[in-house]
Amino acid sequence: MPKLHNLPKVILASASSRRHxxxxxxxxxxxxxxxxxxxxxxxxxxxxxLVSRLANSKAHAIWLKNPDSIVIGADTIVTFGAEIFGKPLSQNDSMTILKKLSEQRHIVMTGVAMFGANKKISTVVRTExxxxxxxxxxISAYWRTGEPHDKAGSYAIQGIGGKFVKQINGSYSNVVGLPLVETESMLAQMGIHE
Structure with a gap:
C-alpha cells in the first residue's frame, strides 16, 4: 500500500458544511x-x-485548476413527481414546497462525481x-429558525426538519448531502483508502 504522502490531494468542490x-x-x-x-x-x-450534470460540472471546474488532485463534486435535489425543489427563494416558496411535501413521499437525489488524472466516475443515489x-x-415557525433557507427541498433532515420525517427508505447521509457508502466505494476506485 502506498504511503499516504504519495497519494494525490483530495479536494471537495462544495461550500456545504454538511458535506464537509x-x-x-x-x-x-x-x-x-x-x-x-x-x-x-x-x-x-x-x-x-440534472444532479449528475451539476456534480460533474463542479468536479470538473475545480479539477481543471488542480489536475493532479482527485476532486469530488456533489449536488442534492428534492423531487416530487415531475417537480424539482432546490433551495427556497423566499418564505412563500418554502411554504409552497413544504405544503406539497406534507403527508407525501418524495425522492432526494444526490449526484456524486470524482475526477482524477486518469479516471472520472460518477453516480446518483436516491432516497425516499x-x-x-x-x-x-x-412551516412558518420552521422558516423563522433560519434552517430551511439554504436547503434543497427547504428542510434539513439532520436538524429541526427531522421532526417532519415520518419514514425514510435508503441512505440517510444521502439526504444530508453526501451518501457515505457510495462515496467511500468511489474513493476506493480512485485509489484513496484510509
Whole structure:
C-alpha cells in the first residue's frame, strides 16, 4: 500500500458544511474549493440528469485548476413527481414546497462525481422520504429558525426538519448531502483508502 504522502490531494468542490462534515467521516485530510457554476436546470432536463450534470460540472471546474488532485463534486435535489425543489427563494416558496411535501413521499437525489488524472466516475443515489402532516403554523415557525433557507427541498433532515420525517427508505447521509457508502466505494476506485 502506498504511503499516504504519495497519494494525490483530495479536494471537495462544495461550500456545504454538511458535506464537509460527512466527508470528514471518510477522510482525515482534504481541501475545500468552491466551484462557481450555473446550476440552472436545462429545459426538459430530468432530475437524475440534472444532479449528475451539476456534480460533474463542479468536479470538473475545480479539477481543471488542480489536475493532479482527485476532486469530488456533489449536488442534492428534492423531487416530487415531475417537480424539482432546490433551495427556497423566499418564505412563500418554502411554504409552497413544504405544503406539497406534507403527508407525501418524495425522492432526494444526490449526484456524486470524482475526477482524477486518469479516471472520472460518477453516480446518483436516491432516497425516499415520507413526511408527516405539516400545518401552515409549523412551516412558518420552521422558516423563522433560519434552517430551511439554504436547503434543497427547504428542510434539513439532520436538524429541526427531522421532526417532519415520518419514514425514510435508503441512505440517510444521502439526504444530508453526501451518501457515505457510495462515496467511500468511489474513493476506493480512485485509489484513496484510509
Amino acid at each position: 462534515e460527512l466527508l470528514s467521516y471518510l477522510l482525515s485530510d482534504f481541501e475545500i474549493q468552491v466551484a462557481d457554476i450555473d446550476e440552472t436546470p436545462h429545459s426538459g432536463e430530468m432530475p437524475e440528469a 422520504v415520507e413526511f408527516t402532516s405539516l400545518s401552515d403554523k409549523q
